[in-house]
Amino acid sequence: xxxxxxxxxxxxxxxxxxxxxxxxxxxxxxxxxxxxxxxxxxxxxxxxxxxxxxxxxxxxxxxxxxxxxxxxxxxxxxxxxxxxxxxxxxxxxxxxxxxxxxxxxxxxxxxxxxxxxxxxxxxxxxxxxxxxxxxxxxxxxxxxxxx
Amino acid sequence: xxxxxxxxxxxxxxxxxxxxxxxxxxxxxxxxxxxxxxxxxxxxxxxxxxxxxxxxxxxxxxxxxxxxxxxxxxxxxxxxxxxxxxxxxxxxxxxxxxxxxxxxxxxxxxxxxxxxxxxxxxxxxxxxxxxxxxxxxxxxxxxxxxxxxxxxxxxxxxxxxxxxxxxxxxxxxxxxxxxxxxxxxxxxxxxxxxxxxxxxxxxxxxxxxxxxxxxxxxxxxxxxxxxxxxxxxxxxxxxxxxxxxxxxxxxxxxxxxxxxxxxxxxxxxxxxxxxxxxxxxxxxxxxxxxxxxxxxxxxxxxxxxxxxxxxxxxxxxxxxxxxxxxxxxxxxxxxxxxxxxxxxxxxxxxxxxxxxxxxxxxxxxxxxxxxxxxxxxxxxxxxxxxxxxxxxxxxxxxxxxxxxxxxxxxxxxxxxxxxxxxxxxxxxxxxxxxxxxxxxxxxxxxxxxxxxxxxxxxxxxxxxxxxxxxxxxxxxxxxxxxxxxxxxxxxxxxxxxxxxxxxxxxxxxxxxxxxxxxxxxxxxxxxxxxxxxxxxxxxxxxxxxxxxxxxxxxxxxxxxxxxxxxxxxxxxxxxxxxxxxxxxxxxxxxxxxxxxxxxxxxxxxxxxxxxxxxxxxxxxxxxxxxxxxxxxxxxxxxxxxxxxxxxxxxxxxxxxxxxxxxxxxxxxxxxxxxxxxxxxxxxxxxxxxxxxxxxxxxxxxxxxxxxxxxxxxxxxxxxxxxxxxxxxxxxxxxxxxxxxxxxxxxxxxxxxxxxxxxxxxxxxxxxxxxxxxxxxxxxxxxxxxxxxxxxxxxxxxxxxxxxxxxxxxxxxxxxxxxxxxxxxxxxxxxxxxxxxxxxx
Numbered sequence: 006x007x008x009x010x011x012x013x014x015x016x017x018x019x020x021x022x023x024x025x026x027x028x029x030x031x032x033x034x035x036x037x038x039x040x041x042x043x044x045x046x047x048x049x050x051x052x053x054x055x056x057x058x059x060x061x062x063x064x065x066x067x068x069x070x071x072x073x074x075x076x077x078x079x080x081x082x083x084x085x086x087x088x089x090x091x092x093x094x095x096x097x098x099x100x101x102x103x104x105x106x107x108x109x110x111x112x113x114x115x116x117x118x119x120x121x122x123x124x125x126x127x128x129x130x131x132x133x134x135x136x137x138x139x140x141x142x143x144x145x146x147x148x149x150x151x152x
Numbered sequence: 153x154x155x156x157x158x159x160x161x162x163x164x165x166x167x168x169x170x171x172x173x174x175x176x177x178x179x180x181x182x183x184x185x186x187x188x189x190x191x192x193x194x195x196x197x198x199x200x201x202x203x204x205x206x207x208x209x210x211x212x213x214x215x216x217x218x219x220x221x222x223x224x225x226x227x228x229x230x231x232x233x234x235x236x237x238x239x240x241x242x243x244x245x246x247x248x249x250x251x252x253x254x255x256x257x258x259x260x261x262x263x264x265x266x267x268x269x270x271x272x273x274x275x276x277x278x279x280x281x282x283x284x285x286x287x288x289x290x291x292x293x294x295x296x297x298x299x300x301x302x303x304x305x306x307x308x309x310x311x312x313x314x315x316x317x318x319x320x321x322x323x324x325x326x327x328x329x330x331x332x333x334x335x336x337x338x339x340x341x342x343x344x345x346x347x348x349x350x351x352x353x354x355x356x357x358x359x360x361x362x363x364x365x366x367x368x369x370x371x372x373x374x375x376x377x378x379x380x381x382x383x384x385x386x387x388x389x390x391x392x393x394x395x396x397x398x399x400x401x402x403x404x405x406x407x408x409x410x411x412x413x414x415x416x417x418x419x420x421x422x423x424x425x426x427x428x429x430x431x432x433x434x435x436x437x438x439x440x441x442x443x444x445x446x447x448x449x450x451x452x453x454x455x456x457x458x459x460x461x462x463x464x465x466x467x468x469x470x471x472x473x474x475x476x477x478x479x480x481x482x483x484x485x486x487x488x489x490x491x492x493x494x495x496x497x498x499x500x501x502x503x504x505x506x507x508x509x510x511x512x513x514x515x516x517x518x519x520x521x522x523x524x525x526x527x528x529x530x531x532x533x534x535x536x537x538x539x540x541x542x543x544x545x546x547x548x549x550x551x552x553x554x555x556x557x558x559x560x561x562x563x564x565x566x567x568x569x570x571x572x573x574x575x576x577x578x579x580x581x582x583x584x585x586x587x588x589x590x591x592x593x594x595x596x597x598x599x600x601x602x603x604x605x606x607x608x609x610x611x612x613x614x615x616x617x618x619x620x621x622x623x624x625x626x627x628x629x630x631x632x633x634x635x636x637x638x639x640x641x642x643x644x645x646x647x648x649x650x651x652x653x654x655x656x657x658x659x660x661x662x663x664x665x666x667x668x669x670x671x672x673x674x675x676x677x678x679x680x681x682x683x684x685x686x687x688x689x690x691x692x693x694x695x696x697x698x699x700x701x702x703x704x705x706x707x708x709x710x711x712x713x714x715x716x717x718x719x720x721x722x723x724x725x726x727x728x729x730x731x732x733x734x735x736x737x738x739x740x741x742x743x744x745x746x747x748x749x750x751x752x753x754x755x756x757x758x759x760x761x762x763x764x765x766x767x768x769x770x771x772x773x774x775x776x777x778x779x780x781x782x783x784x785x786x787x788x789x790x791x792x793x794x795x796x797x798x799x800x801x802x803x804x805x806x807x808x809x810x811x812x813x814x815x816x817x818x819x820x821x822x823x824x825x826x827x828x829x830x831x832x833x834x835x836x837x838x839x840x841x842x843x844x845x846x847x848x849x850x851x852x853x854x855x856x857x858x859x860x861x862x863x864x865x866x867x868x869x870x871x872x873x874x875x876x877x878x879x880x881x882x883x884x885x886x887x888x889x890x891x892x893x894x895x896x897x898x899x900x901x902x903x904x905x906x907x908x909x910x911x912x913x914x915x916x917x918x919x920x921x922x923x924x925x926x927x928x929x930x931x932x933x934x935x936x937x938x939x940x941x942x943x944x945x946x947x948x949x950x951x952x953x954x955x956x957x958x959x960x961x962x963x964x965x966x967x968x969x970x971x972x973x974x975x976x977x978x979x980x981x982x983x984x985x986x987x988x989x990x991x992x
Contacts, residue, residue: 046474119349
């Protein structure tokens with residue numbers, strides 16, 4: 006491992022930054038999935054209901070595009086969080102191995118352990134929630150909006 | 153001399169954690185084990201009562217066209233059975249279990265807000281008493297545990313539903329409070345070294361569950377308030393003639409109701425994740441995947457509610473969104489099941505009583521999960537909706553997913569709770585009776601459901617040919633009840649006459665097994681340091697970097713007051729200390745006030761409600777005064793010079809309390825705003841009778857609230873990150889000045905909101921728009937009052953403390969709540985004024 010990377014692993018500020026990034030990566034894909042479901046339902050249901058109750062035409066084509074684009078953006082966001090998590094986990098494992106080979110113990114090995122855990126967690130969460138978002142995104146392709 | 157000086161600090165430290173003797177001690181105890189045990193005992197008693205109600209129902213259904221019960225009595229029974237089991241047993245019991253166990257599992261001496269924990273318990277108890285007092289007045293709720301409108305509305309339900317609404321609201325306030333308590337405990341009071349990757353699964357789960365409760369339970373409280381307003385002052389939230397919509401209730405109820413299933417199942421699963429590794433003598437396989445699974449389940453549970461509404465006529469695409477989510481969640485549940493099976497496979501299983509209940513759980517829950525996938529399909533659900541198939545499904549999930557694990561957990565941790573051993577033979581007998589009784593009761597219900605027997609109907613016709621399967625279910629119910637009776641008697645006998653248990657009869661892996669059984673009042677005379685995921689099997693070495701500083705600060709320390717370490721959220725590094733409040737009667741006073749208000753509303757003797765309000769306010773004020781007395785009386789300089797009690801931002805435990813309160817307020821008002829928008833898009837005309845349009849007043853309210861938030865925020869920063877005990881010239885004046893500015897600005901905002909509320913000629917019974925405006929303004933007034941109260945506490949703290957740090961912190965907490973008040977006001981304003989203009 007490069008000496009710069011090793012330095013980052015031991016520098017408290019860099020570690021804090023990585024931990025914060027990992028925590029965001031963990032939270033991002035669940036948040037994206039929740040946004041996907043709630044917004045898909047809310048935008049579609051509320052717009053169609055409002056149109057129906059006002060006896061006017063629902064903007065079905067526009068809604069279809071909004072639902073598709075919105076969900077694709079959220080899917081990309083969720084996938085990105087997984088990539089970030091995976092990269093951080095690999096980075097952390099490499100740093101831990103280096104620290105151990107340098108004779109480090111105790112807390113020097115502790116923090117990369119958390120980072121690795123969070124990174125893996127973010128990556129797996131991303132897989133699950135991306136699957137969830139794909140299931141939601143597929144719906145407007147199958148069912149007619151505001152039908 | 154040496155030995156005396158060695159013993160005295162230990163005794164002095166231990167004495168600070170003792171409760172007062174006698175009745176005063178009973179009512180003033182706030183320690184987590186006292187409160188947790190009360191939750192569990194109360195909830196278990198109510199579980200027994202709920203069980204008796206179900207036996208009466210089964211007797212009625214044992215044969216067709218039976219007249220053992222009148223139809224009305226049957227309606228009351230299924231309503232009270234469901235309400236008791238869901239609201240008064242399952243969630244409170246699990247919160248009690250968490251209250252008791254979590255501090256032991258995570259190495260803390262208490263929960264972070266012990267008095268709030270006691271407050272929540274009293275609210276729950278009084279809520280239960282109010283609900284069951286309906287029997288005394290022969291006004292038993294009978295509209296089902298889901299209380300669908302219009303059946304539960306003013307047109308079709310008498311006073312009985314008010315008992316349900318008030319009792320439930322108090323119980324739900326307690327649930328939300330307990331969730332805050334548990335969430336903050338897990339995030340900030342873990343043992344030094346217990347980083348997130350070393351947290352027990354139970355702690356992970358309770359963290360996820362507390363998030364779910366805070367997001368999902370507040371909508372039910374809001375819904376209950378809306379229904380009560382419809383019933384008492386004639387608002388029109390659910391009245392279709394005036395712009396309301398009964399489906400709003402279903403949305404709000406199931407936004408709560410579906411996550412509630414997971415609030416029950418997830419802790420059950422977590423118990424299993426503790427029982428199986430210990431009794432299979434193998435660490436839990438795929439720990440990170442189990443964490444992922446429970447987090448995924450908790451989050452996805454917030455997006456499944458519509459699958460309870462498949463038959464109400466929603467658009468196809470709406471149904472398919474929620475079908476997709478309902479299918480996706482099965483992956484997460486499956487992950488956990490495979491982790492348990494792999495742990496069993498790789499370990500050396502001991503078929504102890506807890507293990508038997510754990511295996512019973514897996515069998516039963518998987519069966520319930522499979523029927524869950526079936527009813528997640530719209531086509532299938534529409535066929536079996538409101539039949540006994542659904543009754544069978546949810547009892548498999550709830551009894552399988554919650555009750556079996558709870559019984560496993562009780563047998564697993566019994567010696568930790570009581571220090572006694574139970575009869576293993578009686579334990580096995582109870583398991584087999586419960587297991588066989590359960591499946592005999594509920595498996596036939598799949599068939600009765602598929603054969604067309606509707607639920608919630610007091611009898612069935614002989615021609616349906618369902619007598620035999622129903623009789624089988626009834627026999628099974630009594631076998632199940634016999635099992636519960638054996639289990640209860642076994643525990644009672646053990647508690648009073650059982651043999652003493654060793655400290656760790658199972659050779660457990662998690663931290664609670666390191667403590668004495670039962671644990672002393674302070675849990676940990678010396679705070680444990682954690683260096684692995686299984687501290688019971690792999691304790692931290694003596695030369696762990698945290699060991700010496702933590703020992704210096706906390707070993708039999710402090711002697712004059714209660715304290716426990718704070719650690720960082722991710723890494724579990726010790727970075728401060730929490731002052732743990734001592735016993736007091738104050739947390740009992742406010743719940744009594746709330747109960748008096750409920751009684752006043754129930755009896756319609758409204759002057760009594762003023763007495764209730766007075767009691768509640770005095771209770772809160774006395775509580776705050778007592779808190780500050782402890783901060784004034786004790787020497788709260790940083791322990792061992794490095795663990796401060798009074799640090800800035802998220803390093804102080806009060807910051808978490810203030811932030812939680814702010815989140816609760818915002819979610820409550822957001823739910824109201826959602827409700828108004830939902831009604832608006834479904835109403836043909838919105839608003840009717842003109843909009844409440846007072847731009848000048850609304851802008852003035854916004855400015856006043858912003859001034860209050862900015863003033864308190866600025867004032868809190870004046871004390872900076874000062875050392876404890878520092879008194880900087882000018883800071884006291886700045887604190888007082890900014891607090892007074894906030895009080896004046898907040899009072900002006902409150903006055904303006906009240907002027908619009910009362911002076912705007914708003915008739916809440918005229919139309920749902922007016923109902924929404926009226927309720928939003930009332931809520932905003934309450935939120936603003938709470939913010940004023942918080943600033944009042946900051947002023948009181950400034951007058952009582954000479955040092956700058958504590959008053960600065962109090963102002964900071966106040967500013968957080970003022971920021972929430974700004975957010976709630978903007979939501980209110982948008983709902984009143986903006987949405988009607990923007991949305992067609």
